[in-house]
Each structure stands twice: as structure tokens, then as C-alpha cells.
Amino acid sequence: MRAIRLATPPGTESWSGPYDDRMASEDDTGRARSYRKAADRREQVLAKAIELFAEHGVEASLRSIGDAIGVSHAALRYYFPSRDDLLIAVYQAHEAADHSEAEKQRSLAADPSIVDVMKSSALRNREIPGLVELYATLTTDALQQERHPATREFVRERFRRVRAELAELVRQGQRTGAVGADVDPDDAAALVVAASDGLQVQWLLDPEAVDVHRVLRLLEQLLPGRVSVDAAGREPSR
Amino acid sequence: MRAIRLATPPGTESWSGPYDDRMASEDDTGRARSYRKAADRREQVLAKAIELFAEHGVEASLRSIGDAIGVSHAALRYYFPSRDDLLIAVYQAHEAADHSEAEKQRSLAADPSIVDVMKSSALRNREIPGLVELYATLTTDALQQERHPATREFVRERFRRVRAELAELVRQGQRTGAVGADVDPDDAAALVVAASDGLQVQWLLDPEAVDVHRVLRLLEQLLPGRVSVDAAGREPSR
């Protein structure tokens, strides 16, 4: 239906078997031992959500997910208190998978620049436009305080964390002289995140018109800053 | 209820009087002469929408707007085919007002740089977070093809137009030597738009953490590019 793909994080493969009622077994207290079942169900919901978001974009409804696994839409809210929480969980599942992917690549090229990080992230994202759409949606949902309080907190914290990590990379670059000393690390971090996010939105809307990777390369050429660039017109070697 | 303000564009002041049924008068064909009325009604709906979006953010419902002017929510769709069209109209009303404001400021400082344009826009936007929220919402709604086709077309065209205008500014800057010749104008335009949009989202979420104007100034310092910067560490004079 839609040319949108999401990465399937490890451990969330679709559960094709019939409903496995482990509630039948009981422990010595006589209470249903349903922890394992609950965890599995949650995984099943998450996996199906990833699948349907990949197929139909963020527009996939809770009812469609519930139908697909044979429960009512209300049942989903037992595992995910709101649709927002499910969206967040899907994004986090991707984030975890993407992080280990990034680790793998990072071991190849040590001492990455701030833009390197975003560039390789952007390259990976090209394969999963559905996820990028979901991320962008979370980001603006977060602006609507009363309708999306959970999303607001999640996105706000994520921005803080990412900015802090990137600012640290900038400081490292300044110590090695790769980045100009006149660049404020926090400002540079905010700038790179903003550029990266904004470019991906433009790209989703107009893939022919905007090349995220190329524009980020432009930013990379600029970012060394005037101080170090004055020395020479050299390429950043990383 | 909410510390959100939108600019009230000229000609859309709230219509406080009772319902003015000009349909009573007829022209020589005997048909109701309702053009004037329809135009007024549309203005009234638009004004009330601006008011309620300012008060409650984008979350204001069609029903609340309809209630506020004494018609059913379905009636609004006679003037605005969908809620998206109403959102777009509100944004366009702002855009028009903002454009004449920008013209006024531009006459003061001739030959503006590409970032100058975004900087002064960002300064004006600081006063109207509700509008910035609405713009950001339009932008990601546009990604959802089947749910928001009208928004998609509007936003896509707007991005194209803005990028083209800014790219032209970059070319001007390259002719005067203010911008390095090694900077691709289209890429620079996409970059500045992306940074500007992305920063405003981060600012809305965390006003203490991100200073849009200051980060755009950083980008401005970077943007002259290596070629012209190699010559000297001078400030852009504009």
C-alpha cells in the first residue's frame, strides 16, 4: 500500500502462532502466573504496531492493530496506556536497534565529528522513511501540551540528551583543533540537530529536491569554524 | 488558559454583532444575493479560528469554533473544505501580515543575508508561539499523505518557494563576495530553512535551553564559507 519501511528491531519478530494461554498454569499461591504472558503479549503488540506503521505510516489505527492480533483496541491500552506510548515504544525499539548499528560503524572510523554522527544516521534513515515520519510526528505532537503530555516529556528529554552528547563531541573536536575555538558547543549541537531534523522533513516531502547527506556535508565543511579554517582549506580528515 | 498568542491579521477582527442576514435582500433575478454574506461569514470563521487557536493552540476543535459563532461544526466545512484548509488559511493570514512587517524592516537594512531573513523572522515569531506551533504541525501533517493531502501540497510548495527565494539571496551574496563561491546556493537554502524550522521546534519545547536567534547567528558566521573566510576573519557587515 505504501512504500514505507521500518527496521524490525531484534526480539520483536511477529508472533505467528495462535494465542498461547500460559495463564492456565498456576504457581503455589494459586494466582495466575501471567508475567511471562504479559511480556509476550506486549512484544506481540509492539511487533504488529511496527509492521502496520511500516505499511500504512503513522496513520495506522489502534483498532487495526487490535484486529490484526485478535483483541479489542481497548486491550492494547492495557499494555500501552495511550497511543502515544505505543508510538514512543516503537521509536525506542528502533533507537535501540539503530544504536547498535551505529556502534558497529563507529568502530571502523574512530574520532567522529559531530556531523559525521548525523550523516551516518541520515544514511541509515533513508531506508526507513516510515520511522522518520514517526519521529517527526512525535516531535510536533510534543508541542501540544494538553493532548500529548507523555510525548512532550519523552521528546524534550531526548533533545536534551542528544544535544548534550553532541556538544561533548564538539568539545573533543576543539581539543584536537578540528573545530574552531570560537564555536559554542551547545549552540553547535542544537544547530546540527535542528538541521538534521529539518532536512529530513524536507526530504520526506520532496525527495528529489533535497539531499540530506549532501547538505549535511556542506554544514560539516562550514562547522570547523573560522579559527581552524583560517589555517588551511583542508578537508576534515575523518 | 494558555500563554500562546497569534498575530491578528488586519481585516479579520472578531465580529461581535449579531447575525447579519443580508440574504433578505434579493437581486433582480429573485435569487438571494449572498456573496457579501458568504465572504463575511468566512472572515468571521477565520477570525474566530485565529482567536481560539491562540487561546488553546492547534488543539482547538471545529466544534468549539462552530459553537463560538453559533453554527454547527459541519457548517464550517462549507467555507473551509476541511480542518486542514482552515489551518492553512490561518497560517496564510499570518504570513501575509508577517510579510508586510518584514518589508518594513527590510527597508532599514538593504542587501540582507540569507540568515538575516531567518533571524528577523525568528525574532518576530518569538512573540507568537501559537503560530509557530501551528506551522510545525502543518509541516508534519504534510508527511501523512492520505490523511492530509491538501496540507501536503501547500507545505511542499511553500518549501519550494522559500528555498528558491533564499537560494537567490545566496547567489546575490556570492556576486558581492559576501558568500564563498564553493557554497551551493540550493543546499545552503535548504540548510538555513531546516536549521530555522528545527531550532524553533527545540525552542518551543525548551525555551531556556535553545536561543534560536543566537544559534542562527552562529550559522551566519559559518555560512560565508571557506573561500571568503580564508581571506580574513571579518564579520559579515550586513
Next chain:
DNA sequence: GTCTATACAGGGATAGAC
């Protein structure tokens, strides 16, 4: 502890009143 039934408010859409 896990889930269904059900009700409600929101946006979208249509038929039809007048």
C-alpha cells in the same frame, strides 16, 4: 491480571432542508 463492552468527543463526509 487480562480483557470486552460500551460510551463519549473529535474530525470527515453526505443527504437533504430551506
Next chain:
DNA sequence: GTCTATCCCTGTATAGAC
């Protein structure tokens, strides 16, 4: 030409089955 009634499909919320 302007608008209401009404229906469908969302996500949210609660009561209660088991």
C-alpha cells in the same frame, strides 16, 4: 447558497467479566 442532521471512524475512558 447556506446550513443542520446524521453517520462513520478515530482515540480515550470506565465498568465490569473472568
